[in-house]
Amino acid sequence: MKGFQKYFFVFLVTCGIFAVGWYLSSYVNNKKINQIKDIQNKIAIDILSSETQFSLLEELSCQDLSNSVLSKEIATIADKISYTEQTTGNRDEVELLKKQYTILQVKDFLLTKRIAERCKQKINTVFYFYGSKDACSECVKQGYVLDALREKYSALRVYSFDYNLDLSTIKALNSIYKIQNSLPSLVVNGKTVSGFKTVEELEMLLPKELTNPQKTVTKKTSN
Amino acid sequence: MPFSEIAMYTIVFLALYVQVFFMVTFFERRKHLNKLHDEDLPVLTEFPTVAVIVPAWNEGTTVHGTIESLLNLDYPKDKLELIVVDDGSTDDTWQEMLRYKDHPQVRIFQKENGGKHTAVNFGIDNTKADFISCLDADSFVAPDALKRMINVFQKKPETMAVAPSLIVNKPKNILQYAQRVEYNMSTYNKRMLAYLGAIHVTPGPFSVYRKEVFQKIGKFRKAHNTEDQEIAYRMQEHHLKIDHCHTAYVFTSTPNTVKKLYKQRLRWIYGFINNTIDYRRLIFKTKYGNFSFFTLPSGIISIIAVCYLSFALLYNFILFIIKKITEISIKGFDLTFSPHFDLFFINTKTIFFISVILYSMVIFSIIVGTKLSKQSKAINWHIVPYLLIYSVIAPIWLLKAVWNTITKAGQPKWR
Numbered sequence: 001m002k003g004f005q006k007y008f009f010v011f012l013v014t015c016g017i018f019a020v021g022w023y024l025s026s027y028v029n030n031k032k033i034n035q036i037k038d039i040q041n042k043i044a045i046d047i048l049s050s051e052t053q054f055s056l057l058e059e060l061s062c063q064d065l066s067n068s069v070l071s072k073e074i075a076t077i078a079d080k081i082s083y084t085e086q087t088t089g090n091r092d093e094v095e096l097l098k099k100q101y102t103i104l105q106v107k108d109f110l111l112t113k114r115i116a117e118r119c120k121q122k123i124n125t126v127f128y129f130y131g132s133k134d135a136c137s138e139c140v141k142q143g144y145v146l147d148a149l150r151e152k153y154s155a156l157r158v159y160s161f162d163y164n165l166d167l168s169t170i171k172a173l174n175s176i177y178k179i180q181n182s183l184p185s186l187v188v189n190g191k192t193v194s195g196f197k198t199v200e201e202l203e204m205l206l207p208k209e210l211t212n213p214q215k216t217v218t219k220k221t222s223n
Numbered sequence: 224m225p226f227s228e229i230a231m232y233t234i235v236f237l238a239l240y241v242q243v244f245f246m247v248t249f250f251e252r253r254k255h256l257n258k259l260h261d262e263d264l265p266v267l268t269e270f271p272t273v274a275v276i277v278p279a280w281n282e283g284t285t286v287h288g289t290i291e292s293l294l295n296l297d298y299p300k301d302k303l304e305l306i307v308v309d310d311g312s313t314d315d316t317w318q319e320m321l322r323y324k325d326h327p328q329v330r331i332f333q334k335e336n337g338g339k340h341t342a343v344n345f346g347i348d349n350t351k352a353d354f355i356s357c358l359d360a361d362s363f364v365a366p367d368a369l370k371r372m373i374n375v376f377q378k379k380p381e382t383m384a385v386a387p388s389l390i391v392n393k394p395k396n397i398l399q400y401a402q403r404v405e406y407n408m409s410t411y412n413k414r415m416l417a418y419l420g421a422i423h424v425t426p427g428p429f430s431v432y433r434k435e436v437f438q439k440i441g442k443f444r445k446a447h448n449t450e451d452q453e454i455a456y457r458m459q460e461h462h463l464k465i466d467h468c469h470t471a472y473v474f475t476s477t478p479n480t481v482k483k484l485y486k487q488r489l490r491w492i493y494g495f496i497n498n499t500i501d502y503r504r505l506i507f508k509t510k511y512g513n514f515s516f517f518t519l520p521s522g523i524i525s526i527i528a529v530c531y532l533s534f535a536l537l538y539n540f541i542l543f544i545i546k547k548i549t550e551i552s553i554k555g556f557d558l559t560f561s562p563h564f565d566l567f568f569i570n571t572k573t574i575f576f577i578s579v580i581l582y583s584m585v586i587f588s589i590i591v592g593t594k595l596s597k598q599s600k601a602i603n604w605h606i607v608p609y610l611l612i613y614s615v616i617a618p619i620w621l622l623k624a625v626w627n628t629i630t631k632a633g634q635p636k637w638r
Contacts, residue, residue, distance in 0.1 A: 009247065025573040141549055
């Protein structure tokens with residue numbers, strides 16, 4: 001090859017390599033999205049199964065029921081969706097995954113609440129409404145606080161919701177809990193608080209049975 | 224797409240373009256390269272006179288070995304003269320040189336210190352040989368190197384200078400092994416640049432020039448202490464052909480500490496930047512061919528790319544540290560080691576796959592370069608320390624060279 005012919009040929013080959021890179025990336029990212037979909041399908045089946053079991057409550061003991069509810073994978077899937085959101089260019093697919101995940105979380109909450117009521121159990125929940133990095137500069141910190149709380153109190157159920165997600169379920173939650181556009185916002189056992197909250201501040205909002213069970217038991221015994 | 228991603232893709236595209244350019248050249252010339260590589264020692268039709276100039280400044284420990292390696296060259300003794308110039312050394316270089324004062328092939332000179340280019344020019348002024356070469360006093364030549372290089376001149380009369388392959392002499396530590404990998408890769412790059420007629424440096428260790436080169440374009444200049452680069456630029460400007468003889472091996476001593484390597488590379492990069500600025504008139508001019516459209520732009524792009532990547536890396540590292548500090552301040556320091564690893568979290572962006580291809584091409588060039596340099600295949604394992612060491616320290620000398628150029632802080636010294 002002579003002169004600029006070669007420069008053009010090399011340009012085409014380089015573009016070809018870029019196309020191969022793009023194809024490989026799309027292929028692997030689609031596999032990842034399918035993996036999340038599979039997990040979500042599994043969670044959906046788990047919840048449906050629990051709902052069915054709930055309908056058959058009379059035939060099940062509370063012990064059996066509470067053990068069967070909720071897939072453990074619901075917590076890990078959030079990280080995967082968040083990572084996929086940051087690394088893939090396929091925004092539509094990610095948004096769909098987030099919507100499915102949001103609905104699964106709400107279904108999980110409702111079912112857990114009904115079972116708790118029927119079995120006379122106390123549940124502790126935190127709804128966490130977050131926004132994008134631009135809209136909510138303190139959401140990253142708030143995420144760490146909730147991770148720390150979740151690690152500290154395994155019985156605490158934390159549900160995360162993207163405030164800006166275009167989904168009627170989110171709008172309903174915003175309306176029920178009167179969430180304003182001041183993120184992060186938290187709903188701790190039904191009580192709404194806005195702005196960043198530390199671990200200690202959130203612990204004050206949680207019942208003593210959860211945060212200090214030994215002292216509570218001692219007090220009850222002494223009475 | 225954010226600016227940072229556009230910049231990153233542009234840099235990777237250009238880096239890939241350079242590697243593809245080399246690789247296409249390699250496959251175009253593969254047969255010729257194989258023929259050259261398997262060629263037996265050439266039988267020269269005639270032996271022109273050759274002068275090898277050895278500029279020595281405080282080379283008391285190595286000058287003797289350098290002279291001996293030159294005396295062992297497989298070349299008629301009456302056609303080869305050695306001109307050893309002591310450039311105002313303050314050690315025992317001159318005493319070492321005096322051992323050869325009566326040797327029929329060796330002429331020794333002593334002058335005031337004026338820099339390497341003045342010592343070489345002094346040697347040029349004192350010879351009438353047809354071909355002139357110079358050899359740094361820290362390098363040693365393979366006995367058949369000169370014959371092979373003269374053969375190139377005889378086969379291609381239009382060739383005005385020939386560069387050899389540089390091999391790292393007896394590496395002892397990991398830094399020198401890493402440099403050996405780099406030098407082997409340079410052999411591949413230089414061979415490809417020779418095919419493109421676009422060599423931008425005739426290395427100090429044993430490049431051979433026709434006498435006419437100095438008559439036509441003048442002798443060596445100080446040129447930011449990179450006179451071997453500047454003369455190559457000048458030759459390209461005057462359309463004087465530079466070739467590469469990859470089977471002519473010159474063994475050179477390399478820095479054995481990071482500090483020495485830093486100083487050497489700072490000088491090289493500073494020289495490249497400033498020589499390129501001095502010769503900016505050559506860039507993107509059709510009459511200067513691939514040197515103008517490939518060598519110089521790719522060098523400039525690599526400097527801009529490393530500067531950008533260094534700052535981007537530093538910025539991301541600072542963000543990461545801030546994030547970690549925030550996390551630890553909230554969650555506490557977690558000493559428990561979690562071996563859980565999920566393949567899901569491996570980055571599978573387009574840039575990842577292209578980078579893998581790019582690195583594969585770099586490794587290909589190292590392997591071919593190693594083969595061309597006739598080095599042991601075992602050293603290929605040193606690719607890992609090479610990539611690690613150079614990724615960390617190369618941006619430092621490059622940024623410093625850019626900084627010195629911008630602030631006019633002055634050119635780096637030889638040592």
